[in-house]
Amino acid sequence: MRTDLCDLLGVDHPIVGFSPSEHVVAAISRAGGFGVLGCVRFNDAAELDTVLTWLDRATEGRPYGVDVVMPGKVPTEGLPADLGELIPPGHRDFVERTLQRLGVPPLGAASDRPGVLGWLHSVARSHVEVALQHPVRLIANALGPPPPDVIAQAHDRGLLVAALAGRADHARGHVAAGVDIVVAQGYEAGGHTGEIASMVLVPEVVDAVGVPVLAAGGIGSGRQIAAALALGARGVWMGSVWLGSSEYRSGPALREALLQAGSSDTVRSRIYSGKPARLLRNRWTEAWSESDAPAPLPMPLQNLLVSGAHDRLMASGDPTVVPMPVGQIVGRMNEVRPVSAILTDLVTEADETLSQIHKLL
Amino acid sequence: MRTDLCDLLGVDHPIVGFSPSEHVVAAISRAGGFGVLGCVRFNDAAELDTVLTWLDRATEGRPYGVDVVMPGKVPTEGLPADLGELIPPGHRDFVERTLQRLGVPPLGAASDRPGVLGWLHSVARSHVEVALQHPVRLIANALGPPPPDVIAQAHDRGLLVAALAGRADHARGHVAAGVDIVVAQGYEAGGHTGEIASMVLVPEVVDAVGVPVLAAGGIGSGRQIAAALALGARGVWMGSVWLGSSEYRSGPALREALLQAGSSDTVRSRIYSGKPARLLRNRWTEAWSESDAPAPLPMPLQNLLVSGAHDRLMASGDPTVVPMPVGQIVGRMNEVRPVSAILTDLVTEADETLSQIHKLL
CATH class of the missing domain: 3.20.20.70 (Aldolase class I)
Known part of the structure; x- marks a missing residue:
């Protein structure tokens, strides 16, 4: 065509x-x-x-x-450090508590990224x-x-x-x-x-x-x-x-999560960036629907809030927590080619x- | 074809x-x-x-x-009267309060339908x-x-x-x-x-x-x-x-609401029947998103709860409150043919x- x-x-x-x-x-x-x-x-x-x-x-x-x-x-503009002051402590507590509950270990000291600033x-x-x-x-x-x-x-x-x-x-x-x-x-x-x-x-x-x-x-x-x-x-x-x-050079956890997911296994949520985005549904996204979860922050604060968590989730090697934007056609992704x-x-x-x-x- | x-x-x-x-x-x-x-x-x-x-x-x-x-x-089966006892009074209060707030008048005595039993x-x-x-x-x-x-x-x-x-x-x-x-x-x-x-x-x-x-x-x-x-x-x-x-012999209020609506003017909600259904978005559906709104009841109780309200909303002649299931293609409905x-x-x-x-x- x-x-x-x-x-x-x-x-x-x-x-x-x-x-x-x-x-x-x-x-x-x-x-x-x-x-x-x-x-x-x-x-x-x-x-x-x-x-x-x-x-x-x-x-x-x-x-x-x-x-x-x-x-x-x-x-809102500013350096990550200034912006960070706009993030309520309760939100940070929730993220840390959730990572612990999901069994996601901390990273080493070398991994202190400032979050996605794009x-x-x-x-x-x-x-x-x-x-x-x-x-x-x-x-x-x-x-x-x-x-x-x-x-x-x-x-x-x-x-x-x-x-x-x-x-x-x-x-x-x-x-x-x-x-x-x-x-x-x-x-x-x-x-x-x-x-x-x-x-x-x-x-x-x-x-x-x-x-x-x-x-x-x-x-x-x-x-x-x-x-x-x-x-x-x-x-x-x-x-x-x-x-x-x-x-696409992803780690094995993400690859497994993508290959296993069906078309029902996504969710549209503000937890990634502050604006509604469709993500792979898993234990991490579900945690944000529970009664103790705070409302996501506006862009760009929400991504600054979760950016370190994203690194930890990815590094954990656990396919049930990877933070990943993906569409409903993930259900068709059943082999790597x-x-x-x-x-x-x-x-x-x-x-x-x-x-x-x-x-x- | x-x-x-x-x-x-x-x-x-x-x-x-x-x-x-x-x-x-x-x-x-x-x-x-x-x-x-x-x-x-x-x-x-x-x-x-x-x-x-x-x-x-x-x-x-x-x-x-x-x-x-x-x-x-x-x-759940039963006669409407028995089922009605399963509806919490707070839900009935919310419906009545909302109808009053929306300016929807009561019906005459002849209109006492039992709700949709289908x-x-x-x-x-x-x-x-x-x-x-x-x-x-x-x-x-x-x-x-x-x-x-x-x-x-x-x-x-x-x-x-x-x-x-x-x-x-x-x-x-x-x-x-x-x-x-x-x-x-x-x-x-x-x-x-x-x-x-x-x-x-x-x-x-x-x-x-x-x-x-x-x-x-x-x-x-x-x-x-x-x-x-x-x-x-x-x-x-x-x-x-x-x-x-x-x-389709609808009243003028419904017709006007359908002709005016764009593809963004629908909402998927459990307020119609208890199961998720896409409806025309309007002042009635928005009221169920407000902080004082109760969670919808399971099928068939939710429809019994709102059935009388639906009759009142339809009879009101107000296009901004009609309770109507319709898909996103409502944005294409711009004339009656x-x-x-x-x-x-x-x-x-x-x-x-x-x-x-x-x-x-």
Whole structure:
């Protein structure tokens, strides 16, 4: 299958693949898709610069993009230490108590990370500045349109700007702000997500805007890609599916948790970042639903609160506590395969589906 | 478009239309779809008998079906008066206080309905017994497979049995119990619904069972029908869309509320029946989220609790309080049209979509 998105992005298949892993991103672009690197994990812009320099070679001349997280409303700023003072002691007590109850050991002294700062406007801006020094084809923003000057800078350099939307009115606002591609992200998606399911959201956004729309949320197979095209999307934006690729270098606990999980084993919650995000449901997420659990804090405080806990949960090696954003298609992730094999299967099944359903006419 | 479902049901289009209104059901069947009458509102089996006798003529020889509500676990039984004693006084106080706060006047003395009893196993059984006296083609159950003897009776008379499922493992259980057609109902659907969105649920159920699957939830246009077929469904089950038909004889308040609502204006809540169901979001549903609101009661007590309130809310003529199950596709319902016009548009758009996306190959 080919759509106008293929020409716009310069790729063989209308499949955009998001991943925090540069290894996954490079493999997607090399296989004829469009890889997009999630930047939120880079507290240090210099580290992102190094990774993008690697990507410039590893993509072998194929186009790729970056994804930053710039909330529409600029959130509380400050150094981690200052922000930390805004976290109520009761919240810290709950986190520590819960980790102990779940049998999650402390880390060594060397592991004192400040938490994920990529949610901060200033840090996301530093990501954009670094990205503009590299031959990226697209800048996507996970939380609506980037500020006007960022859009203008990107357009001046011939880059495309994409923005995620969970509602048609938001999508209209994104396009009015100058966004070139809207990613309509349904309820079933992993990570930050809204209330409207892809089946309803995608055609609504397609009808609301005059730019190409990518369907995100619930896309993990070729049939789902064909369905997205039927809904009027010009392509798909897939994130969760690559967590099951051999290029995604996760520890064995996360891998086991992802392979075991069914489509019912996710939950949409504010405990990860302060905004509703879909996560793998497990003993850690369930603890936040119990009667002694406090309400999650607003972004960026909630992630600062749980960031150290996330490191401990991941390091524990226990698959029943891993903190992981993932969509409902996790139920389809039942074996680990290379990105190129996943992508070939997606394209083959989508083509077969388009061919088969045409016979119903 | 045609699928094997058309032959199985004896219809022109693979579109099953559910409605509590016999006028809508007759119009769907006459227009080449398959109308299914929701029976839960009939407290009196004799009343259902009268309506089915009318339908036998009004469908003009076209096939139709009925939908009953038999929970998998037989719930608390008893007369309304006995059951009423199980309702805590605090719940009754909250309902009365809320109606007053919302400005909803009391009804006259003539309006003392006992509440909807169709949730009761015994009442649902009386629906089945009546239906078996009529030339219905299909019995659907909204809450899983009917009891074995009901399935056996239906099969003995050459009827098909359908059951709704919100998870693949439930669907497998339905088919093991003898169900002929599974309705995979996604999160975005109106009324009782699960957590998994149609985009993920439909292919999962298709892969799990060897019987035809209908996609329900989020289907309100021909593009959505084409998407459902891409996901492997052999047809669709649509409910909400007919609430916007001229044959659905609602009052002006409900009609205005449905026409005004966007896809964000629904909420999934236990306040209607005791089980999670998607409703139009309004001042009534929001009141149950406030700090003084009690937790909803289990089925069938919750509906007995709110049934009188529902009558008052409907009679108030206030579009901001109507109690109404509806799916997220309510955002597409922007004008009132005859069922036949809605159905023609669905078929035309689905055919066009199948044709257009084939050109992407």
